Amino acid sequence: MLRIGSVVMGVGDVARASAFWMRALDYVPREEPEDDWVVLVPAAGSGPQLSLGLSETPVQEYPRVHLDLYAGDAADQAAEVERLLALGARRVDWHDYPEDADFVVLADTEGNRFCVIDTGHS
Incomplete structure (x- = not known):
């Protein structure tokens, strides 16, 4: 059976985005962040992961997923x-x-x- 492992978002600045989402959701990096990728997990235990990957595509005004x-x-x-x-x-x-x-x-x-x-x- 499948389950959602992580929600992935494209970002232009991984460090800036991860700093925001860590404070917003009380998440921490799962492992040492890279310049172009980080997986954030709940500090308090289980829950959905949020992965942030470097992207050069523009932000969608009306995103299909959010x-x-x-x-x-x-x-x-x-x-x-x-x-x-x-x-x-x-x-x-x-x-x-x-x-x-x-x-x-x-x-x-x-x-x-x-x-x-x-x-x-x-």
Whole structure:
């Protein structure tokens, strides 16, 4: 049986991206990072890996694959969005927000889009 081993993201600066995602998710390198590749794992144990590989392709404005980061409720979501912004993320002007959106679209330090989801949203 197959299982997802790692989510892989292309980045222009592996060191900068890994610094952001390690602080954002409390992850650590699985082994010594290379200049063009690092695999990050949860510091506290099991969970999905995040692999960052050097890429020269441009960031997609509307990526087909992205990360959804789950927050507990609206207050948790707001606090996490502010924390991620302080780490270097930026807000994305997303014109496709539904009227009662449970998600906020951000971009990491490399421009990769991801969402912070209010999982308490009904």
